[in-house]
Amino acid sequence: MPPAGIWIDGLIQSCAYMTMAFGMVLVFSILGILNWTHGQFYMLGAFVVYYAITAVGIPFPLGLLAAGVLVAGLSILVKKIIIDHITGDLYVGVATMGLIFFFEGAASMIFGMQDKGLARVLPGVVDLGSFSVSYQKIAVVSFTLVIMIILFIMLNFTRIGLAIRATAQQPDAASLYGVSVERLSLTVMGIGCGLAAMAGGIIAPLYTINPFIGGIPMIMSLLAIVIGGLGSLTGAIVGGLILGFLNSVVAYHLSYLSEVVLFMLVVIILLVRPQGLFGASVK
Amino acid sequence: MMTYIDYKDVVPKAVIGLVVLLILLVPIITTNESTLSILILSGIWAIAVMGFTLVLRTGQFSLGQAAFMAIGGYTSAILTAQMGWSFWPAFLLAGLVSGLAAFLVGMVVLRVGGIYFSIITLSLCEVIRIVAQQWESVTRGARGLITAQPNPIPLGFFEINFFSSTVPYFYLTVCLVAFTALVFWRIGESRLGRSFAGVALNPVLAEHQGMYLMKYRVIAFTVAGVFTGLAGSLYAHFLTVLTPTMLGLWQSIQILIMSIVGGIGSLVGGPIIGSILLYTFGSYLTRLDIYGIQQLLFGAVVVLVLLFLPKGTGLVDLWGRFWTKVIWREKEFEMDEAEE
Numbered sequence: 075m076p077p078a079g080i081w082i083d084g085l086i087q088s089c090a091y092m093t094m095a096f097g098m099v100l101v102f103s104i105l106g107i108l109n110w111t112h113g114q115f116y117m118l119g120a121f122v123v124y125y126a127i128t129a130v131g132i133p134f135p136l137g138l139l140a141a142g143v144l145v146a147g148l149s150i151l152v153k154k155i156i157i158d159h160i161t162g163d164l165y166v167g168v169a170t171m172g173l174i175f176f177f178e179g180a181a182s183m184i185f186g187m188q189d190k191g192l193a194r195v196l197p198g199v200v201d202l203g204s205f206s207v208s209y210q211k212i213a214v215v216s217f218t219l220v221i222m223i224i225l226f227i228m229l230n231f232t233r234i235g236l237a238i239r240a241t242a243q244q245p246d247a248a249s250l251y252g253v254s255v256e257r258l259s260l261t262v263m264g265i266g267c268g269l270a271a272m273a274g275g276i277i278a279p280l281y282t283i284n285p286f287i288g289g290i291p292m293i294m295s296l297l298a299i300v301i302g303g304l305g306s307l308t309g310a311i312v313g314g315l316i317l318g319f320l321n322s323v324v325a326y327h328l329s330y331l332s333e334v335v336l337f338m339l340v341v342i343i344l345l346v347r348p349q350g351l352f353g354a355s356v357k
Numbered sequence: 358m359m360t361y362i363d364y365k366d367v368v369p370k371a372v373i374g375l376v377v378l379l380i381l382l383v384p385i386i387t388t389n390e391s392t393l394s395i396l397i398l399s400g401i402w403a404i405a406v407m408g409f410t411l412v413l414r415t416g417q418f419s420l421g422q423a424a425f426m427a428i429g430g431y432t433s434a435i436l437t438a439q440m441g442w443s444f445w446p447a448f449l450l451a452g453l454v455s456g457l458a459a460f461l462v463g464m465v466v467l468r469v470g471g472i473y474f475s476i477i478t479l480s481l482c483e484v485i486r487i488v489a490q491q492w493e494s495v496t497r498g499a500r501g502l503i504t505a506q507p508n509p510i511p512l513g514f515f516e517i518n519f520f521s522s523t524v525p526y527f528y529l530t531v532c533l534v535a536f537t538a539l540v541f542w543r544i545g546e547s548r549l550g551r552s553f554a555g556v557a558l559n560p561v562l563a564e565h566q567g568m569y570l571m572k573y574r575v576i577a578f579t580v581a582g583v584f585t586g587l588a589g590s591l592y593a594h595f596l597t598v599l600t601p602t603m604l605g606l607w608q609s610i611q612i613l614i615m616s617i618v619g620g621i622g623s624l625v626g627g628p629i630i631g632s633i634l635l636y637t638f639g640s641y642l643t644r645l646d647i648y649g650i651q652q653l654l655f656g657a658v659v660v661l662v663l664l665f666l667p668k669g670t671g672l673v674d675l676w677g678r679f680w681t682k683v684i685w686r687e688k689e690f691e692m693d694e695a696e697e
Binding site: 108156160169172173177178180181183186297300304333334338341345348 | 418465466468469472473476477479480481483484487488490491606610613614617647648649650651652653654655656657658659660663664667
């Protein structure tokens, strides 16, 4: 058994991947596209929090909120200006891949290439006998839990949640029943990318920040939603959990081989069950 | 969906011939090493992009083409650097090994199509990179393999010397690009190429017509693998060093961006135009002093091309439009009229 610290690191990574994967699945189920820029929204969220604390001097929770709102606005702009004007899912996907370069370049120009570190916003640790957990890590986990619960309530018990679920199943029928699919997809794009930004923001004090931190969470959450089943929200959460723990726990035992194990596991899962663990059967 | 336009009716052959002649004469016009190496590298990318476009024509979106370049590159690099082979057999074997790898992977992976195929090829690409990074005894890990240059070829009074200048590499690349283009063009014209398009456009109908989908997908993937492997080998030998990070996921994404921006309507023209323009653009941008501006502009160009040349018509379509509108002075190019 690896020490508890490794499991906690796994949990922290799972939280980030889960939040991002959840947003990606939301966007995918309504817009029908894979948003490859999700990792860059994560990176921008981390930067917004960094500058909110160091330059503007507002408290961490408000900075987090600002990250979510600003990036959500940015993603809605992206949707309005670019995604709406490109036809074909394939080409929208490629355009979002182009946006990866755009945002990374813009971030390096504006924020600089060097690593930035944010001091622990919540100092102090909880001593649990043989190991200790910092408040910052507890904050990440509890924040993710709260977000998940809010999203669960929103999707299952509110009118907008009903509209989202209906549109994911049958866009045409939903629009016949008075759902404005256009407005809904803007909302969902905002929520999904805002989630990515908040994931980046909440985790920002734990890791270094630079314009290229978005890549790995992006790949991981992409793998998470694919092994969980494309379009399945439960699948996104479970996939995020699996990959987060694999990434740290297997890495403890196998060091560099862990990534090979991880990718091979993804390949095997997809070959055996192409629709993913929780996906509906394809065709 | 995709429309396949044949520009050989639109653009006069003389113009294409003139362009090819100009490219052949480049080493005489300029011996600037950086210009030549930009052209060589964009030619190498063009081969990989053509492979990607061929796979895309069967409707599969491969995110692992750089992995086959890496397989080819490492095969010939290991054979020449560690086992003392000479360049040419290693170069050919690189194509074979990469093709074999593509065949084996394709037989297993092409069963699951669509986005799942993309994710699996993406994963394989990363696996290859990690293995290359960690298998120190064979690949020397992150330090990279120093590849051997091809031996000089004596031609009587004249000697083709790969050590002294990049000109022999330039002609080698041009030959390889021309050969690849010829093969792919023939495939596109033949019954096989039409079957590829049929498999992509309507798999259900194609299957009901008695076409075995896997067969066509595997053929396209294997052919692409062979040529991508050759390109990878050339890449490794031209740059004289091969490190794992040179051929990873970002390079795969670069290949697919070049393909889509160049235009997927044609198997040959689009990839060549896309890779030459984007690679040249990218390498001129790196000369700018401001950090990050090259990525920003690169991304902006990709998005603008997708916005204004929709549905994968890409830059190659500009070429056709230029001839139909400016030279022929027609308002709209109609496929039927041109065929008459």
